[in-house]
Amino acid sequence: xxxxxxxxxxxxxxxxxxxxxxxxxxxxxxxxxxxxxxxxxxxxxxxxxxxxxxxxxxxxxxxxxxxxxxxxxxxxxxxxxxxxxxxxxxxxxxxxxxxxxxxxxxxxxxxxxxxxxxxxxxxxxxxxxxxxxxxxxxxxxxxxxxxxxxxxxxxxxxxxxxxxxxxxxxxxxxxxxxxxxxxxxxxxxxxxxxxxxxxxxxxxxxxxxxxxxxxxxxxxxxxxxxxxxxxxxxxxxxxxxxxxxxxxxxxxxxxxx
Amino acid sequence: xxxxxxxxxxxxxxxxxxxxxxxxxxxxxxxxxxxxxxxxxxxxxxxxxxxxxxxxxxxxxxxxxxxxxxxxxxxxxxxxxxxxxxxxxxxxxxxxxxxxxxxxxxxxxxxxxxxxxxxxxxxxxxxxxxxxxxxxxxxxxxxxxxxxxxxxxxxxxxxxxxxxxxxxxxxxxxxxxxxxxxxxxxxxxxxxxxxxxxxxxxxxxxxxxxxxxxxxxxxxxxxxxxxxxxxxxxxxxxxxxxxxxxxxxxxxxxxxxxxxxxxxxxxxxxxxxxxxxxxxxxxxxxxxxxxxxxxxxxxxxxxxxxxxxxxxxxxxxxxxxxxxxxxxxxxxxxxxxxxxxxxxxxxxxxxxxxxxxxxxxxxxxxxxxxxxxxxxxxxxxxxxxxxxxxxxxxxxxxxxxxxxxxxxxxxxxxxxxxxxxxxxxxxxxxxxxxxxxxxxxxxxxxxxxxxxxxxxxxxxxxxxxxxxxxxxxxxxxxxxxxx
Numbered sequence: 208x209x210x211x212x213x214x215x216x217x218x219x220x221x222x223x224x225x226x227x228x229x230x231x232x233x234x235x236x237x238x239x240x241x242x243x244x245x246x247x248x249x250x251x252x253x254x255x256x257x258x259x260x261x262x263x264x265x266x267x268x269x270x271x272x273x274x275x276x277x278x279x280x281x282x283x284x285x286x287x288x289x290x291x292x293x294x295x296x297x298x299x300x301x302x303x304x305x306x307x308x309x310x311x312x313x314x315x316x317x318x319x320x321x322x323x324x325x326x327x328x329x330x331x332x333x334x335x336x337x338x339x340x341x342x343x344x345x346x347x348x349x350x351x352x353x354x355x356x357x358x359x360x361x362x363x364x365x366x367x368x369x370x371x372x373x374x375x376x377x378x379x380x381x382x383x384x385x386x387x388x389x390x391x392x393x394x395x396x397x398x399x400x401x402x403x404x405x406x407x408x409x410x411x412x413x414x415x416x417x418x419x420x421x422x423x424x425x426x427x428x429x430x431x432x433x434x435x436x437x438x439x440x441x442x443x444x445x446x447x448x449x450x451x452x453x454x455x456x457x458x459x460x461x462x463x464x
Numbered sequence: 465x466x467x468x469x470x471x472x473x474x475x476x477x478x479x480x481x482x483x484x485x486x487x488x489x490x491x492x493x494x495x496x497x498x499x500x501x502x503x504x505x506x507x508x509x510x511x512x513x514x515x516x517x518x519x520x521x522x523x524x525x526x527x528x529x530x531x532x533x534x535x536x537x538x539x540x541x542x543x544x545x546x547x548x549x550x551x552x553x554x555x556x557x558x559x560x561x562x563x564x565x566x567x568x569x570x571x572x573x574x575x576x577x578x579x580x581x582x583x584x585x586x587x588x589x590x591x592x593x594x595x596x597x598x599x600x601x602x603x604x605x606x607x608x609x610x611x612x613x614x615x616x617x618x619x620x621x622x623x624x625x626x627x628x629x630x631x632x633x634x635x636x637x638x639x640x641x642x643x644x645x646x647x648x649x650x651x652x653x654x655x656x657x658x659x660x661x662x663x664x665x666x667x668x669x670x671x672x673x674x675x676x677x678x679x680x681x682x683x684x685x686x687x688x689x690x691x692x693x694x695x696x697x698x699x700x701x702x703x704x705x706x707x708x709x710x711x712x713x714x715x716x717x718x719x720x721x722x723x724x725x726x727x728x729x730x731x732x733x734x735x736x737x738x739x740x741x742x743x744x745x746x747x748x749x750x751x752x753x754x755x756x757x758x759x760x761x762x763x764x765x766x767x768x769x770x771x772x773x774x775x776x777x778x779x780x781x782x783x784x785x786x787x788x789x790x791x792x793x794x795x796x797x798x799x800x801x802x803x804x805x806x807x808x809x810x811x812x813x814x815x816x817x818x819x820x821x822x823x824x825x826x827x828x829x830x831x832x833x834x835x836x837x838x839x840x841x842x843x844x845x846x847x848x849x850x851x852x853x854x855x856x857x858x859x860x861x862x863x864x865x866x867x868x869x870x871x872x873x874x875x876x877x878x879x880x881x882x883x884x885x886x887x888x889x890x891x892x893x894x895x896x897x898x899x900x901x902x903x904x905x906x907x908x909x910x911x912x913x914x915x916x917x918x919x920x921x922x923x924x925x926x927x928x929x930x931x932x933x934x935x936x937x938x939x940x941x942x943x944x945x946x947x
Contacts, residue, residue, distance in 0.1 A: 309779060
């Protein structure tokens with residue numbers, strides 16, 4: 208499906224012969240991604256913070272006050288998911304549009320995106336709960352461990368299967384409640400596959416307390432490369448090497464510090 | 465690969481003179497290759513595994529076949545070209561014909577030619593097994609029943625104007641991959657259909673990871689290669705000039721077991737570049753231009769990403785509301801054409817139908833290929849005779865590669881099978897016959913069966929052994945699209 212999806216993006220963004228409702232949605236999602244990055248850079252560009260730290264009321268540098276968890280943490284998580292996960296999901300959004308009757312295309316694509324984000328929000332909530340377990344661990348140790356876990360996950364069969372599932376298509380009913388339900392199910396299934404594939408890298412993101420924009424950009428590049436590459440196994444292996452290298456650097460600098 | 469000698473001639477296996485040694489030499493060469501160790505690239509086991517194998521430990525170039533992709537034809541042309549060289553070396557080594565060439569099975573000619581060639585049927589006497597015989601074939605194939613015209617005819621494929629695209633001749637744009645889901649017309653019918661029809665449920669030919677171990681595989685693919693040659697010989701048809709296609713490298717083993725590498729650009733001229741021709745085929749067309757993407761040849765030029773120029777924009781106007789399960793018996797899907805979507809798609813045309821009408825069958829999944837081939841019929845009346853069914857025939861649905869699509873190897877994403885057929889001519893006929901009202905379409909799936917070769921009128925008849933015991937296959941979506 209990946210090529211079909213890739214063609215779907217270019218098709219959705221190309222100026223069509225007939226009015227194209229999917230183009231507006233694709234541009235809307237693109238604007239949301241851009242806005243999320245602008246917010247991220249403006250929030251983190253001059254400082255650092257972590258989602259889990261925010262959830263626990265840790266000090267932070269930025270516009271958001273400390274000690275307002277978990278609401279702000281979830282907002283930040285949502286912003287990160289939009290910035291980091293939606294770019295590689297654009298082909299699936301376009302695919303939904305291409306398989307839907309023209310007059311309900313926008314609704315279908317938005318429904319899919321909403322269901323997809325819902326899964327990631329659930330994952331974020333779980334992460335915030337679980338993060339209490341490592342509240343007392345030193346930050347550089349935590350980041351190093353998260354990077355090692357992410358490296359190990361990249362090398363598993365489950366990771367490859369999850370990434371493959373990100374590319375599975377789904378039968379979409381043409382209209383009515385059947386259509387809405389199938390779009391929701393597709394969004395949930397695609398989101399679940401994406402969480403299974405990328406959870407470890409997002410844990411890295413959640414515990415990174417410095418150079419936040421750097422980590423966001425790097426992990427976004429890795430996630431996008433895996434999902435959009437014609438050679439995903441190669442991309443996975445490359446990600447694993449990079450994550451392992453980062454773990455070594457973080458570990459060594461932690462020891463030196 | 466250039467050759468200056470007279471080209472080898474690939475002949476029709478069914479019209480060889482009785483004294484012609486081609487098939488006997490093939491049989492002896494197959495037997496010789498079967499005695500070679502599996503580690504030898506010129507062995508039968510190794511060659512079959514290059515197409516696909518269930519072996520868990522693999523060797524160089526195993527599992528390399530290309531399906532559901534615009535590389536399907538070029539990869540298989542090279543595959544059988546080097547196999548032919550290996551067989552020829554074995555034939556010559558045994559003192560046989562130096563001009564040996566792989567025969568083709570032209571099942572599309574109908575009649576007796578639609579049956580498995582005689583030399584491939586019998587198991588052979590005790591102690592002297594026939595190397596060309598495979599027991600795991602569809603019941604009836606080895607006893608001389610014929611493939612119906614519905615699955616052997618390449619007429620639809622040869623009539624496609626373009627090479628690139630899922631409703632065109634050669635397949636959609638993909639990367640290198642064994643089952644990439646972008647099937648061209650010729651890959652579906654007759655290629656996939658014949659694989660399933662010969663193999664049947666659990667048969668060798670119906671399983672891409674065993675198929676090349678059936679000696680008839682190579683004659684089947686020689687015919688598919690011949691069909692590509694015939695299609696390309698039409699001056700109105702153009703092979704891809706996209707560098708992503710012409711420049712893709714694939715590797716094979718020559719008769720010495722040495723690895724060689726070629727691209728599709730190396731195989732466009734079978735006489736000039738490869739040194740063979742087909743009996744009964746028209747003369748080779750002029751050699752293709754060396755430089756890709758000439759601006760004067762835009763029909764299938766696809767130098768930029770996205771659908772090629774020959775593929776009009778497609779607009780879904782109606783689809784099935786729930787998946788349908790196929791178990792070996794007829795099944796019907798009801799589709800409501802959405803008035804708003806159809807009106808938008810027809811805007812400005814003023815007609816009942818647009819320029820192009822497509823039938824798309826997608827998200828096809830199952831645990832096991834049942835080996836069945838279904839005819840797909842649009843607005844088929846109940847209890848229709850085979851003749852009436854033929855007049856409503858929109859194409860076939862078969863499941864070659866179903867398991868591999870679900871559990872791919874290597875870099876492919878998992879997916880259900882998907883096929884798109886252009887049904888414009890059929891829809892226009894149904895409109896003129898008053899059988900297409902533009903609001904409601906039924907698509908009927910009817911299993912096709914083997915028939916006596918002297919009763920071609922039964923091509924669209926339901927099989928005598930109709931039963932619902934097939935391993936189930938789920939068709940997720942059936943969609944009508946306007947273009």
